[in-house]
Amino acid sequence: VYIVYLGINQFHDPILTSKFHIQVLSDVFASEEDxxxxxxxxxxxSFSGFSAKLNSSQATILARMDKVVSVFRSKTLKLHTTRSWDFLGLTLDETRVTPMEFTNGQDVVVGIFDTGVWPESESFQEKPGMRPIPSSWKGVCVEGEKFEPAKACNRKLIGARYYLKGFEQEYGPLNMSGNPEYRSARDFLGHGTHTASTAAGSIVKNASFFGIGQGTARGGAPWARVAVYKICWGINGVGSCTEADIVAAFDDALHDGVHVISASFGATPPLSPFFASSADIGSFHAMQLGITVVFSAGNDGPEPSLVQNVAPWSLCVAASTIDRSFPTEIVLDRNFTIMGQSIISKEIKGRLANAITYFVDGVCSLGNWNKKLATGRVVLCFYTPGLVYEIAQVAVKTAKGLGLIFAEPFTKPIADVDDDIPTLHVDINQGTIIGNYLAESLKLPVVQISPSKTIIGKSPAPTVVYFSSRGPSSISPDILKPDITAPGINILAAWPPQTPPTLQPSDDRLVRWNFQSGTSMSCPHVSGVGALLKSVHPGWSPAATRSAIMTT
Structure with a gap:
């Protein structure tokens, strides 16, 4: 599939423009029907172009035409996968002044380009006092599998579309057997529900993940309207978004009347030229119409020059910490205590064991497993270059381990929602102390791990997270990117209740709120702020909005 970009729409009439596209395309086919x-x-x-099934010769001929700006292959882009708003200063405390997000936002529509939405979530229910849908709105709610517009959409969730043609051309018909998905704007992967509720979800009290992180959940602009554009589809739990579908969503969203677009996806460098990238073309035409587009920077850090979505006319958001942590107590032999980080809701009790008992050279990877079973053991593993904790999780789970204590450099211990195997993150110093205690013990120590607690205000923050993609831009190094950082670690937001929180088939937990980390989560924080600014300053250009966000 190739995308043929023709620039500004000269005809200002969709029917005439589509006829012109067929006319252009007919030059490389035997007939108009072909x-x-x-x-x-x-x-x-909103602009002029088309996507079509072409061979390389046809694409080359089209690219040489004067009327054509660019021709490029439709690539597949990937997703960049509570407390955060208080941390950013958008408090719900009404004792001094009425919070800005209470009084603004109803006239603003936030477009979410992602995996769809779970419309029944409390985050997308209209609240009493919500005014009618703005008269400028031209969008629709499209019917589909388990998605009835009359029930799904309301004064809060005012638009829902889905785009499959590019995906199915690339991967074949959407596979529903053994690969849960909905042929509609309904979300299975959870990513889109999470980002939409972060940007503009309604205020919901007593949100938590099994009691962890309890508080009031809401988006940055809780009174803003939400319009969902499902462009990403699940393949074995991974969201894939084709550029042909992305451009179609931009074309519709700009016509529908969104004011802010939040897009948490991208492609790892090498980056395409601006005029050969779906995100850059779409956001350029959005900027011309006064629409602010916010992208995630990517999760390829900490090495330099891997930042994505670097067009100068859009916002690029890195991920940083907030001042909330989830300390989890580790007690050895009832007399020695050390604190790790985790998101664990149940107590774990077993025997502590060294990785070298089960893995060659003590490196916790599947390839190093010596086939000994670690039943009833909590295994202590250390980070080595190239060994991330997910690899250690798979290895220890395969060895039938009870839990994992993973020691890693100081910048990396971040709590995560784990189902594969309960995992505690400690830094190298703590891991060394635990390892020495184990070495000096005559028998394997009894280890007791308590359920995680939620602590606010004790962690130094914000600091940019190690995985957040860094600049300079590999395509335009003179333009500084990312533009700004926002909370992207363990963000609690809405989740489809029929989707496991880890997306693992073995995970039988059902939740309405889930923790997620990534620049995918930081992006909608800035989108929410952008929606508030648009409401307060409707005449501001995207450049003025970006400047205000970056400099205040």
Missing amino acids: AKRSILYSYSN
Whole structure:
């Protein structure tokens, strides 16, 4: 599939523009009928272009035409996968002044480009006092599998579309057997529900993950309207978003009347030129219409020059910490205590064991497993270059271990929602202390791990997280990117109740709120702020909005 970009729409009429696209395409096909059969989308609302099934020779001929700006392959982009708003200063405390997010936002529509939405979530229910949908809104709620517009959409969730043509051309028909998905704007992967509720979710009290992180959940602009554009589809739990579908969503969203677009996806460098990138083309035309587009920077850090979504006319958001932590107590032989970080809701009790008992050279990877079983053991593993904790989790789980204590450099211990195997994160110093205690013990120590607690205000924050993609931009190093950082670690937000929190088939837990980390989570924080600014300063350009966010 190739995308043929023709620039600004010269006709200002979708029907005439689509006819023109067929005419252009007919130059490389034997007949007009063949041209019509090859086309996937005609982008004719907000700019001019189309996506079509072409061979390389046809693409080359089209690229040489004067009327064509660029021709490029439709690549597949990936997703960049509570307390945070208080930390940013958008408090719900009404004792001094009425919070800005209470009084603003109803006239603003936030477009979410992601995996869809779980419309029944409390985050997307209209609240009493919500005014009618703005008259400027031209969008629709599209019917689909388990998605009835009359029930799903309201004055809060005012738009829902889905885009499959590019995905199915690339991967074949959407596979529903053994690969849960909905052929509609309904979300299975959870990523889109999470980001939408972070940007503009309604205020919901007593949100928590099994009692952890309890508080009032809401988006940055809780009175803003939400319009969902499902462009990413699950393949074995991984969200994939084709550029042909992304451009179609931009074409519709700009015509529908969104004011802010939040897009948490991208492609690892090498980056395409600005005029050969779906995100850059779409956000350029959005900027021309006064629409602020916010992208995630990517999760490829800490090495430099891997930042994504670097166009100068959009916002690029890195991920940083907030002042909330989840200390988890580790007690050895009832007389020695050390604190790790985890998100564990049940007590764990077993025997502490050294990784070298089960893995060659003590490196906790599947390839190093010596086939000994670690039943009833909490295994102590250490970070080595290239060994991330997810690899250690799989290895210890395969060895039938009870739990994992993973020691890693000081910058990395971050609590995570784990189902594969309960995992405690400690730094190298703590891991060394635990390892020495184990070495000096005559028999394997009894280890008792308590349920995690929630502590606020004790952690130094914000600090940019190790995985957040860094600049300079590999395509335009003179333009500084990322633009700004926002909370992206253990963000609690809405979740589809039929989707396991870890997306693992073995995880039988059902939740309405889930923790997620990544620049995918920091991006909608800035989108929410952008929506508030648009409401307070409707005349501001995207550049003015970006400047205000970056400099205040």
